[in-house]
Amino acid sequence: MTPGGGGPMKDCEYSQISTHSSSPMESPHKKKKIAARRKWEVFPGRNKFFCNGRIMMARQTGVFYLTLVLILVTSGLFFAFDCPYLAVKITPxxxxxxxxxxxxxMGTLLRTSFSDPGVLPRATPDEAADLERQIDIANGTSSGGYRPPPRTREVIINGQTVKLKYCFTCKIFRPPRASHCSLCDNCVERFDHHCPWVGNCVGKRNYRFFYMFILSLSFLTVFIFAFVITHVILRSQQTGFLNALKDSPASVLEAVVCFFSVWSIVGLSGFHTYLISSNQTTNEDIKGSWSNKRGKENYNPYSYGNIITNCCAALCGPISPSLIDRRGFIQPDTPQPAAPTNGITMYGATQSQSNMCDQDQCIQSTKFVLQAAATPLLQSEPSLTSEELPLPGKTTLGTPCATLSLGQPTPPSSMPNLTSETVLTDMIPLKEEHDGHQFLTPEEAPSPPGMLSTGSPITHSHTLHVLSLASQDSLHEDSVRGLVKLSSV
Structure with missing residues (x-):
């Protein structure tokens, strides 16, 4: 109820005021919210992502599906046609x-195929420019010739000199043991090789799962092949060999697949067992980068000198986190507020935002100088005594002045015909609009260049002499020219 006993108070609706910078013609309520994008959506490498970035694979996944089909079909036939007979005749x-x-x-295969192998993030434009500047400084920019500067760095690892190569695609110096995969177009940390059978690169973060996959697949292949042969032999003892093949044709298909695949799978498992025991990668072994003997010059600096320690380091160490953060959100660029123009083109509007801010501060300071310096020129009384001198923070005018409009200064090029009225109208702020600011007195204001000529009889003293009309107009014109120069600095 209202205090006067009237009807109930009407409900007032308040609209929230938008504090974000927007154009004058744009309403804050009509802005559309831009959905935040995740990093995997703009990932520069040649990879495919599924389940909102949780699954990461190479773009060529045809051979991976062939691997899945071979494992599923062979294992399915074994469980459907061989296991019932073997569970009864031998053991459940x-x-x-x-x-x-x-x-x-299946678990190790999917873990190897769907995970980040250790992709290194590419350098941002600022980081790439800074690195290029460091390379130019290190190699010298004055060296003539057409050959580009060397793009290598050297580090010492366990007494062995290791060269770090520069990646022209990722714009980074690759860490030790890292390499750029041409199929995925990524630099991978501790790069082993790109395996099309798993549809992904094999690197630091998924190598242990790859090794467990091929090792367990070797056991599974040998296991299925051995018991399929056992099944055929047991049936052939009862009904003959040909009848056994006719009674279980799936066993024949399983035996053929396992026979041709067991050699490659077992051989691959043995090769990677050797690499793990010596703490090498496939890439390093193929290139012959290191030797297993400590006495040689190119001995392996990453080996611990013990097979058990090397195996534990490769298989039991902690898994490093992903460096690309593929499910993280892209941080939008922070918008910088534009300087208000009020319909007037500002001098130097094509400069950067920081220069504009510095210019605004300079213009504001110049306005205060104009306020103080132009005060004696507006006097209508013949003289000003020491008792009537204005104090700091106050402006004293002899006669009431017309209402002055506040504007922004423009360069001399945009105002070819300057007059004292237009300059004072645009330059001098009102007292009411700048209440609380400390204005300079005529004694404190510095004289700009060109304002007073050498030997001028007018000096700052406690008593100002009466100015003639002609000298006042001349001084007025000179001061305006000098102060406009200050405002355009």
Missing amino acids: AIPVVGGILFFFV
Whole structure:
């Protein structure tokens, strides 16, 4: 109820005032919210992402699907046609062990294929420019010739000199043991190789899962092949070899697939077991980068000198976090507020924002100088005594002045015909609009260049002499020219 006993108070609706900078013609309520994008959506490498960036694979995944089909079909036929007979004739533990191996193989395969192998993030434009500047400084920019400067750095690791190569795609110096994958177009930390069978690179973050995959797949292949042959032999003892093949044609298909694949899988497992025991990568072994003997010059600086320690370092160490943060949000650029123009083109509007801010501060300071310096020129009384001198923070005018409009200074080029009225109208702020500011007195204001000529009889003293009309106009014109020069600095 209102205090006067009237009707109920009407509900007032308040609209929230937008504090963000917007154009005068744009309403804050009509702005559309831009959905934040994740980093995997703009990832520069040649990769495919699924499940909102949780799954990361190479772009060529055809061979990976072939791997899945071979494992699923072979294992499915084994569990469907061989395991029932073997569980009755031999032991029920056969399908149990086969199931454990199958799930372990599938788990390590998917973990290897769907994870980040250790991709190194590319340099930002600022980081790339800074690195290029460091390279130019290190190699010298005065050296003539057409050959580009060397793009290598050297570091010492366990007494061995290791060269760090520059990646022209990622704009970084690759860490030790890192290499650029041409298929995925990424620099991978501790790069081993690109494996099309798993559809991904094999690097620092998924190498242990790759090794467990091929090792468990070797056991599964040998396990299926051995018990398929056992199944055929047991049936052939009862009904003959040909009848056994006719009764279980799936066993024949399984035996053929396992026979041709077991050699490559077992051989690959043995090769990577050797690499783990010596703490090398496939890339380093193919290039012959290191030797296993400590006495040689190119001995492996990453080896611990013990097989067990090397295996523990490769398989049991902590997994480093992903460096690309593929599910993180892209941070939008912080918008910088534009300087108000009020319909007037500012001098130096094409400069950067910081220069504009410095110019605004300079213009504001010049306005205060104009306020103080122009005060004696506006006097209508013949003289000003020491008792009537204006104090700091106050302006004393002899006669009431017309209302002055506040504006912004423009350069001399934009005002070819300057008059004292227009300059004072645009330059001098009102007292009411700048209440609380400390203005300079005529004694404190410095004389700009060109304002007073040498030997002028007018000096700052406690008593100002009467100015003639002609000298006042001349002084007025000179002071305006000098102060406009100050305002355009």
